[in-house]
Amino acid sequence: MERMDFKSNNPAMDFISRNNSKPATFEAYDIGRNAEESAERMDGTFIGQIVSISSLKVDIFMEKPVVKVRDRVFTERSGRKYWFEVAEIKGSVASAICFNNTKGLSRGLKVYLSGTGLEAPYDDQILGHMFSSYGEPIDNSGVSGYNKRNIYDKSLEMSEIIIDGDILWTGIKVLDFFAPMRKGFKMGLLGGAGVGKTVLIKELINNVYKGLRSNSVFVGVGERSREGRDLYDEMLEAELIDKISMVFGQMGDNAMSRSRAMYTGLTCAEYLRDEKKQDVLLFIDNIYRMVQANAEIATELAHMPIENGYSPALLTEISEVEERINSTEDGSITSFQAIFIPADDITDGAVHAISKHLDGQVVLDRKVAEKGLYPAINVFATTSTLIDPEVIGDRHFRLVEKSLSILSRYEELEQIVAVLGIDELSESDHNIFFRARKLRNYFSQPMFVAEQYTGIPGEFVAIGDVLDDVEAIISGDLDDVEEQDFTYIGAYLKTRK
Amino acid sequence: MEGIVNSVLEKKIAEINEGSNAYEIGTVSMVRQYIVEVTGLLNVSYFEKVIIGTSAEGYVDAIRESSVLVSLTVIYHAVKIGDSVMATGEEYQAKYSQSATGHVMSIFGEDLMVGKMLDDLEDVPIEMEPIPIMDRTAVNRPLLTGIMGVDLMYPIGRGQRQLIIGDKKTGKTQIALDTIYNQRGKGVFCIYVAIGKTKKEVKAVYSEFLGKGVMDYTLILAAFNDNPAPVLRNTPYAALSIARKHLEKGEDVLVVIDDLKRHADVCREIALLMGSTPGRDAYPPDIFYSHSRLLEMGCQHMNGGSITILPICETKSGDITDYISTNIISITDGQLVLSAKNFEKGQKPAINYGLSVSRLGGAVQTREVKRLGQPLKRELLSYLEQKEIFELADLDEMGESLKNRMRRGGQIINMLNQGRYAVRTSEQMIEEVREFGEIAE
Structure with missing residues (x-):
């Protein structure tokens, strides 16, 4: 049987697979099939034998093409089961991606088809527990016997989706002021490495989740296991563990795990929305890692990459996930999605593709972080569809516009000052310069989750106070106050009165 | 080097004596730097250690449909096409x-x-x-x-x-x-x-x-x-x-x-x-x-x-x-x-x-350390940022508090200077920061 050769366009590949006419029998593969041994097992149906192996993938030769893409298959060696998911089928050869690693596997091992594809817990028992990307409990709690559902099944019709919701205040000044959000919102937190995405998402968990007391799902995708453990402990300590379900496919895990954590986490969120009819908070840290993992898988399958090595199906893969994160008549899913910006390149194809799905975004900036001002938000790149006088009111809208104009003039003035010195500014520029600096300092904020690092207790600031303070700074009422006094505070006027 | 060969040889001889030497032999069919392609090793496992005669050893890095790729980790002599490659049945280990x-x-x-x-x-x-x-x-x-x-x-x-x-x-x-x-x-x-x-x-x-x-x-x-x-x-x-x-x-x-x-x-x-x-x-x-x-x-x-x-x-x-x-x-x-x-x-x-x-x-x-260190860090960062802005400003026209901050910032930088292997204990650090605080105030 002829099969398509995806590798033939790559000259480097000739070295590896010169043999383009593929044999079609077990004998031709020299893997010597033993008919009696390959009979049915209790836990699976025999489908074929392994013919090639790399660190992430095996190819399985099948006599009959009995598997479908996304079927779950396994093999066994020295009493240990190795799981795979079928990714591609070319004639009688199926390529499958492994769940852990392929160390120790050899050609000729028999492969069996499991009765189900990948499943995630779909049950009340998700709350208070921690699961792997493959839907298995990893918190040593011994939770078992729960219902499960296939992690890919769901998709929503346009008619089912609800797009309105009440405004949701986070108590974080710069977010509420520049990027307010509502229930059912998709908020992206974009940032390069080490500028504070995770701290911000943890502060949101603290403020929004503790405030609303609704159930939530945390999906850890390709992030640090240490942080996963810290989050678990913090939830335990705050007695909130019974209201949260956690799914982890962290950065020590292989690409398959990092890719599928999203699907499993989503299935948990859908359970709360569809079955429990709840408003759900979905925290994802961080969704870029799914795209990255998919690129690793696509490479193993020898798909032609798009720029920067991403999977050619990048847009399709993101849409498949993002279109499931929506609100229905039954309940809402409000999501906070951390997005890593590789190489500080905001024009990166993956970042761009994800941000298309967002209703609002907060961009974290190294230049702000460098000044020690956290959350290190670049206010110019931060947006929300709710910045509209009809939604947030005239006063808020006007203040946002005014603030942005002052801050953008400040950026220009900074360069002038660097060359000519501060004394050369006109009086009005002089005022803008110092008011903008106060405004910038004011938008730094002590965070609850950072208290143990900074020693400063966190502050939840009401939007009304933010508007009063910003108005006073812009109008010049606070010109006599030192700019230092605005750094790492909550509300200013309210506490000084 | 010789030691490795000897120990491997001894082990193999022992195994031959026990009759458990049923290892596969393959043939080198391609050499590219330290990557070699081997045909005939049909039953090796992924990441298994292999030995190429007395020339080299390495591990299985990919198993293809009709050959395997071996990454070499030790090369005594140049590997030639046709050299015999022996599987060891062991995982490659350090x-x-x-x-x-x-x-x-x-x-x-x-x-x-x-x-x-x-x-x-x-x-x-x-x-x-x-x-x-x-x-x-x-x-x-x-x-x-x-x-x-x-x-x-x-x-x-x-x-x-x-x-x-x-x-x-x-x-x-x-x-x-x-x-x-x-x-x-x-x-x-x-x-x-x-x-x-x-x-x-x-x-x-x-x-x-x-x-x-x-x-x-x-x-x-x-x-x-x-x-x-x-x-x-x-x-x-x-x-x-x-x-x-x-x-x-x-x-x-x-x-x-x-x-x-x-x-x-x-x-x-x-x-x-x-x-x-x-x-x-x-x-x-x-x-x-x-x-x-x-x-x-x-x-x-x-x-x-x-x-x-x-x-x-x-x-x-x-x-x-x-x-x-x-x-x-x-x-x-x-x-x-x-x-x-x-x-x-x-x-x-x-x-x-x-x-x-x-x-x-x-x-x-x-x-x-936290009580003294974290405020020191904030002070230093705000000094570094302000220094850039006010570098050209007239020092005499600065407010008293700004002038003071600029002076203290410079002193912090000096205090943090430290040579090679000139390590200090936490107590010494605390002492120094305290002294600095007293002088400046």
Whole structure:
């Protein structure tokens, strides 16, 4: 049987697979099939034998093409089961991606088809527990016997989706002021490495989740296991563990795990929305890692990459996930999605593709972080569809516009000052310069989750106070106050009165 | 070298005598640098060790439909087409000996200073399974570097991964060496992993350590520039497996990896030679995972032991936003950024305080250090930022408080200056910050 050769366009590949006419029998593969041994097992149906192996993938030769893409298959060696998911089928050869690693596997091992594809817990028992990307409990709690559902099944019709919701205040000044959000919102937190995405998402968990007391799902995708453990402990300590379900496919895990954590986490969120009819908070840290993992898988399958090595199906893969994160008549899913910006390149194809799905975004900036001002938000790149006088009111809208104009003039003035010195500014520029600096300092904020690092207790600031303070700074009422006094505070006027 | 051949031979002879020598033989059909294609090895396992006569040995890196690819780790003679390749039935592993402390060792268990194998060698897997989330606990015990700018402001905890990043010749390695030096008598086993360093450089580190008594609790694991690339690739993983062995006994381990940029380049070289599709900057798309699974071995374990990792990454013209750097920054728990400009100005260590981060911060400091260190950091950062703006302003027209702040800022920078191996205890640091506070006020 002829099969398509995806590798033939790559000259480097000739070295590896010169043999383009593929044999079609077990004998031709020299893997010597033993008919009696390959009979049915209790836990699976025999489908074929392994013919090639790399660190992430095996190819399985099948006599009959009995598997479908996304079927779950396994093999066994020295009493240990190795799981795979079928990714591609070319004639009688199926390529499958492994769940852990392929160390120790050899050609000729028999492969069996499991009765189900990948499943995630779909049950009340998700709350208070921690699961792997493959839907298995990893918190040593011994939770078992729960219902499960296939992690890919769901998709929503346009008619089912609800797009309105009440405004949701986070108590974080710069977010509420520049990027307010509502229930059912998709908020992206974009940032390069080490500028504070995770701290911000943890502060949101603290403020929004503790405030609303609704159930939530945390999906850890390709992030640090240490942080996963810290989050678990913090939830335990705050007695909130019974209201949260956690799914982890962290950065020590292989690409398959990092890719599928999203699907499993989503299935948990859908359970709360569809079955429990709840408003759900979905925290994802961080969704870029799914795209990255998919690129690793696509490479193993020898798909032609798009720029920067991403999977050619990048847009399709993101849409498949993002279109499931929506609100229905039954309940809402409000999501906070951390997005890593590789190489500080905001024009990166993956970042761009994800941000298309967002209703609002907060961009974290190294230049702000460098000044020690956290959350290190670049206010110019931060947006929300709710910045509209009809939604947030005239006063808020006007203040946002005014603030942005002052801050953008400040950026220009900074360069002038660097060359000519501060004394050369006109009086009005002089005022803008110092008011903008106060405004910038004011938008730094002590965070609850950072208290143990900074020693400063966190502050939840009401939007009304933010508007009063910003108005006073812009109008010049606070010109006599030192700019230092605005750094790492909550509300200013309210506490000084 | 001879030792390896002999030990393998002895083992094989013993096996032949036992009749358990049913190993497969294949034939080399292609040689590309240190990657060879072998036909005929039908039943080898992925990552199995193979031996090519007396010429070379390596491991199975990919199993194709009609051949396997072998990455060579030891090359005695050039491999020829048609050479016989013997499967061993064993997983490819590194060697380690409990008596290795104090030595410069390769991952094959060879003492590189004398060119002999160490005694009591045991097998260590190159890579181990990730540490489960529930086996970890919070990182909160300090790992003191003895450097004021680090311990006071960007502290490192036991189980933390803290990147040291900067241009060539900015003192990156020195910070790591100072840190190892400062572990004396603190019950921390240290591993200095040299990847692609010159033999001269490694020898210099060894002599310096030996003279200072550092080798009493330190192992240097080295892969040199002229080793085959697969050795360079595997060495940091083997180092972490050795660290895991000590961790399992509840010990505290410090691993310095010098450096990961070179390691990334090695991974790229191998991937491209093997015909993988290149990604961003021609690195393989799984380069993030190559480093993330390595650095995820750093942890505070529930058994009380810990693995602290200080990876080093070299940058070009101070750009820490390139692909590999941002990858590693996004894995580690913080970074110490070194600046060539500061170095030239005479600031030692040349830390760029604005760009450095410790995600654990005060959580790994003692109460007193945190109480003094964190406000000092805020004051310094705000000074550095204001300095840029007011550099050209007329000093006489500044307000009294601004003038005072600028003066104090300069003094903080001076106070943080510290030479090589001039480590200080926490008490000395506290003392100095207190004195400084009194003078200034």
